[in-house]
Each structure stands twice: as C-alpha cells, then as structure tokens.
Amino acid sequence: MSARDAILGRLGAPEGDPDAEYLLLHRGYLERHHGDGLVELFAERVAHYRAIVHRVTEAELPGALAAALRLGAYVVPEGVPAAWTGSIEPSRRLGPDADLERVSGTITGCAVGIAETGTIVLDHGAAQGRRALTLVPDHHLVVVRADQVAADLPDGLGRLDITRPLTFISGPSATSDIELSRVEGVHGPRTLEVFLV
C-alpha cells in the first residue's frame, strides 16, 4: 500500500458534509476592528515597527522619493508610474534584471495596506516585480495609496487573490531570537520607507 493510501485510509471518510458544516462554523469575531481614520492608524502602526513613514501628496511624491535615496542605483520594477520616479536621474533607475547585490534599494508600489497591523502586502504584480527585488537590496521604498489601506486582516485578505505569490511585510526585517527582545535588521531589507499618498 502506498503511503498516500495508508494515511488517507487511516483518516477514513466521516459521515457528514464538510462543505456545509464549514459554512456553519461559528465565527463570533469582529468583521471590522476600525471604521474611520484608517490612513492615520496605518501610518502610526507602520512607524511603530520603526519603519519610516512619509505622508505626501501625489505632487510631492517624486521629490520625496528622490530625496530618500541613498548613494547608488535603485531597481524600479515594471508598472511603476513614470511620474513617481520623474525626479530621479535615469542612470540611477535600473530594470528588474539588475544585479540585486549591487543596487542600493528598490522602489515599488503594493497591493494592499492593513491599518491595524501596519502591514504592507505585495502580490508581486504591476509596480512590485518578482519577490527577490524587494528582498535582496537593503532599502525598500514602497508607495501606498490611501485607497489601498484596509482596516484589518479580514478586510485586507478580502482584497487579495491568495493564489498569487504574496509577501506580507510589517516593518523591516527583525528578530526576537536573542533574549526574546525584538531587534531590527537581519536578512531582509533593513530600512523600510513607506510613502503614503
């Protein structure tokens, strides 16, 4: 007997309709934790993780992005609006095939922001690029539009297609492995800058 058949055989086929019972599962928790002030809450919670948060207008965004750059070049994935990077010298903007070890950072958009947890979700679609782009370089600049900010996890998950590759980011890379105290900066980008438009 194959391992598959042995395991499934041991699990049997209980009577009952799993799909119907699943729909009836009691979920007494709140559908929404927050109503108003989501953008403010999002900014506060992102900053709580020691990410850097900039509140900017559409018009201020290019200047703010350019001002935040460190020395060197940045990866700009396909789909990032030309207007965002208009104030950055073209020679410092590289395509997604750049050598990720040699660039200083990456500029992306996102799929969803989650206010309650200060989380940014990338679905690696337009303006985000493949997952490595926001992982290997040390500086991640991410633009979040106010209308992308969801209240909480139930709200945020509802806006996502779970079958896309997803990365949920809540602050810069961190560890609690030494004495169970959180310290920032291990393998992922050590600086996360959020531009909230």
Add this chain to the structure above:
Amino acid sequence: MKIALFATCVNDTLFPGTGKAVVRILERLGHEVVFPEAQTCCGQMHLNTGYPEQALPLVRSFTDTFEEYDAIVAPSGSCAAMVRDWHGKTAARQGDHRLAERAFALTPRVHELAELLVDVLGVTDVGAVFPHRVTYHPTCHGLRMLKLGDKPLQLLREVRGIDLVDLPDATECCGFGGTFALKNADVSAAMCADKTAAVKQTRAEVLCAVDNSCLMHIGGTLSRQRSGVRVMHLAEILASDR
C-alpha cells in the same frame, strides 16, 4: 439557608481549623451548616496522578452524599474545581453515564467559600476583625478553573483592621500541584522559593489563600526558612472577630 459543608479530606485531617472557621462564619451570618458525615474525598489526587479508576468510587460517594443538598461549600479551590470540572467527565469517560448525569446535575451547586459568600449569599462584609498585615496568593485552581477573580479580595477588603498588601507576581503557581511536589521536587522547590521571596518582599505577617494544600507547601517552606510569616486560610481570617 441550609448549607452542606464539604470539608475536604485534607482539611478534615490536617487543618480542622478551616472547617471550624467556615462553620463559624456561616452560623454568624445566620445560616444552618450541616456536615454530612459520609463524606470523604473528592478524588483529585487519584485523578491527577493518573488513577482515574480509583477516583471513580470517590466521585460516586461524593454524589451519594451531597446530592440531596441545594448548596454545598468547599473551603478549597482545587477540591471545588475537581468536583465542578471533573466529576461528571470522570464518570462519563469511564462509561458510568448514569453517575455522570447525576454528577453534572449536582456539581453546579458546589461552591468554593468565596463564591458562596459573594455570589450565592451576596455578602462581602462578614463581620470579621483581623488587625494584621496580610498578602493574598490566588491559587491556580481558584484563579483559572473556578475563575474566582477578586472575590476573595473583596471579602478581605471588608475585614476591620486588615492591612492588605499586593503580592508581586501573584498569579505564578507556587509549585505545589499535588503529587507534582514529590515527583518533581526540584522544580517544585524552585517555584516555591520564588513564591516565598515574593511573600517576604511584602513584609506581610500572614499569607492568605483559599487552598490549604498550597499553603501547606508555601507555609512549610516559609517555616523551614524561619521567615516568621504565618499562613492562614481565607476562612480563618474571615472567622476572626476580635
């Protein structure tokens, strides 16, 4: 009100003062206390040490003895929790469904002393006088199984003359745990060392709790340390009136 006292075997044998104190408090409040003499033990030690088959007859005798009463008081958080949370389950798991049904019907009428006073009788001032510095340790079964909350403290706060002080890290287990104190004596002693250090830090004269078994453990350690701190069951402080 007629209240049946389940003294518990530990109190009956080692701490008769606690049972006497309960009688005194309840009679002072104008209630009738009865002590059904057929009572013995709730079976907690057997169940918790891994002998459920020997706990079963004790569940049966408890049920036989107390079934006829409307209110039963046990001056022990862990024994009250054993009866309430485990008697029905213990019988059911061993296939005695008739007994399980009887136990499930009976056990909601079993109350720890503070519960009886605060919830059932609706009193917090029982007319006690105790002019001493006291700190209170919430025992685990009282805290987490019975969810006594601050009921014992509500009672203590009404005691005349008492100087009630907070115990640091109060909700930490003292390390008694029944036969745990013997089977894992080193860890148990380490836990108790931290508990007694917290007690001594309060400079209380008296450590109070709702379980004499935990108090026997902490008090035994305090005594070995020659700390001078006494341990007293809540009932004994509440019974004190001069």
Add this chain to the structure above:
Amino acid sequence: MSDIAKDATASRMPTYVGMPAFPKAAHEAVADTRLRRNLAHATGTIRERRAAAVAELDDWAELRDAGKRIKDHTLEYLGHYLRMLEGKVTEAGGVVHWARDAEEANAIVARLIKETGETEVVKVKSMATQEIGLNEALAEHGITALETDLAELIVQLADDRPSHILVPAIHKNRAEIRDLFSHRMPSAPEGLTDEPADLAEAARRHLRAKFLSAKVAVSGANFAIADTGTILVVESEGNGRMCLTLPETLITVMGIEKLLPSARDLEVFLQLLPRSSTAERMNPYTSAWTGVTPGDGPQNFHLVLLDNGRTDVRDEEVGRQALRCIRCSACLNVCPVYARAGGHAYGSPYPGPIGAILSPQIRGIGSKVDASLPFASSLCGACYEVCPVAIDIPEVLVHLRAKAAKKLPEKTVMKVAAWGLRSPARLALGQTLAGRARSLAPHLRFPRAWADTRDLPPIPKESFRAWWKRTHGDSADRKDAS
C-alpha cells in the same frame, strides 16, 4: 547534534540519547543559575508583551474560539481536505509526496535533493523537520543542511540542541552568543560586541553568500490552504523569504494537521499566531505561494505531507486537541515549570507544556522520558489560558498520566489511599492513627522529597470530623455515616 539517535521504542521522533526522565534532567537545570536567569529574563519579557498584544483585540476570545472550531472541523474531515490540497498543489505545478513516518519523509527529501545534484541546502526553521531529525538523516547521505534562522544557526554552531519552539537558543544570553560567534563563525568581525543588532549583522554576513548561491531550500509550513493549494510561512528575519524565493528547488515538509480549509481562515490564524508568538501585531514577513509561479521564485516545488503519528493522535478522544497546535510557544513562555527546567529537560524537539502532551503521543508513552513528561506540570493551567486555539493541556496531561506506567510502591500507596478514602469510618481511623504516629515522632522528615525543603504541618489532635461529632453530634445529617 551527533548524539541524537532513534529510540528503539519510537522511530517517529528522536529522543535525545542518554536523556534521563524529566525530574532528573530538571534537577540539573534547576541548579544551573545562569540558565534559570536567561530563561526567566526571556520568558518574563515576552509574557507581558503578549498580554498587551492580546488585550488590544476586543474579540480575542471569539477569535480563539473560531480558531479552535476551524481546527477541529479540519481534523474531522482531514482526509477530504488533504485530497483537495493535493489536487490544487498539483494543478499549480507542485509535486505532492506522502510520508507515513520520519524515515519515509527523510528518504523522500534526500532523494529529491540528490536528484538536483546538490550537496548543500539552506533551511527555514521548521518544527516538522526537527521532529523527524531531517538534518541528521541528510548528513548520512552526505548532504549538509544549513539552518538560516538566527536562533537555529546559534544552536547549530554550538553543536547544541534547541530548547524552545520559537526561540531555540533561548537558553543562551547575548554574551554567550557573542562568544560563540567569535569562535565558530569564520566571518565574524574582530571585536564583535554583544549588542543584538551587531550579532544579527554578523549572521547576515555569514549567510548572505549561501542564500545567493543555494540551489535547494527546505522549509516547513505554518499553514496550507486546502481549496487553493497555497502554503504559508510566517517569519521575522527574512531568511525564510531568502529560502522560499531565491533557490531553484523548494521542498516543504508539512505535518498533515497544518491544513486550513479556505483562505478566509487566515483572517483568524494570522491574528492569533503573531500576537501569541512574538507578541507582535504582525510578524515582519509572511510568505504565501501556490505551486510554481513562472518567472518568480523556485520553479520546482515539492510538498511532503507527513503523518508520523498524527493519524494515531487524531484517533484519541482527549489527546486529539493537541493537533490544533499552531506552534506559537505561548504555553512555554507562561509555564512556571518550563521557566525553571528549561527546554532540554523535555528530551524532545517539542519542549514545554505542548511538548509534554505531543511527544508522548507521537512517540508513544513507552520510554522513561515519555512516561515522565505528562507529570512535568503542576497543572496550574496557565498554558491553557494563553493557548490561542484553546488546547486544554492540563486535561490532556491528566489523561496521559492515566496511561503512563507507574511504579509498584506508588500504585500500592494509591490503592491503599483509595480504599481508606472510600469509607468515612476508615478515614476517621486513619486520622487517629496518623495523629498518634506523629506524636510519637514529631520531627520525622518524611517523605524526603517533601521534607528536604519544606516542614510538615503538625497533625492535629482532633480531626474536623471528630470535632463536629463532639460539638454538633446531634445533627440530623448523620444518617449517611457508615
């Protein structure tokens, strides 16, 4: 960790060789003041923070209840959901493998790695692969598995064993980690300080080249979504993201109980897990992937579904609830026994309260270590109180105690005690005899296990029952006395 081998009675999970039963192991740990200080500091730090993170959500109790219900439902229909997962993962370009036990799982992973021609793999921290002793099994095939989680790296460099589910190196403080890095990490800078940020930086440099060159990664899974075939890994450092996205081949070993029916369930578990685990609103990184995505991440994905005793545990009426566990480690952090004894005393990759109910169920309760684990608790209930999926650990402990083999003297004492307690007359006689015995030898220090640190209370001259009879003897409620 060369001293890990398989116990003769249990091939599912390694028992650390030479591991004594819990009380003896704990005896040594309790005497180690530095260990106790490290543990007290770390668990004390996280406890208060967890409580604050949990208190922030008004609906925590309801989330916990939903988490319990979803897990129970999934366990009930586990076969149904596993078939669904298998179909969806395959559809999305992944390959699903099934393993009855540790040996089968290890053989599958070794074969898959050999097929790539690689001899070194990077690993994301995973309890399932620790449970099956994967690293040791791969070493026998000449494959080096490099742990990339900071704490796992510390443990691996120290040739030590993990002692905590979330923070395997919790037993070491920053100074010890600094010394370890200075001696064992070739790239560690001169004059490395014991600042956690500097230590993390050293680990970053040490592992960077490995991440960028690795062709194969091995991970566990925190959750799998049956109706989409999506796998999730929850982490903090970014080592997980490195392993999950940079190599060409990804092999994920997952216990079959990690399943959730639908993506909607994540709204419950992604709220429960981070707050219970690291006491954060959300952990820094969570990765979700469904099979293979062309042009992004590993192009070969293998999912190994591991039973290893789980179907047995599922058949247990009381013990089954242990399979709800999401490995948050909140129960370890609040456990007063864990804080004094440390994780190594539990003799298994699963320490603490959850380990005390998982290890004996996975391995069977045959060995001395496993028979001692259900007793490694004062039943204080703190673990149940914090468990985000409401596993009544004390209930399972008590249930397992009944199954554990016991020594004859104890059995005799228990029998005699039960006999004595079955009758009020015998109890009364016992009280009289005990009083006399103690008055003959008032300073008796027995039993030693008690009396070494605690004085015994004096046995009173008169029991309560005797006092009652003397003072209230005409009471009407004597009719039941026998």
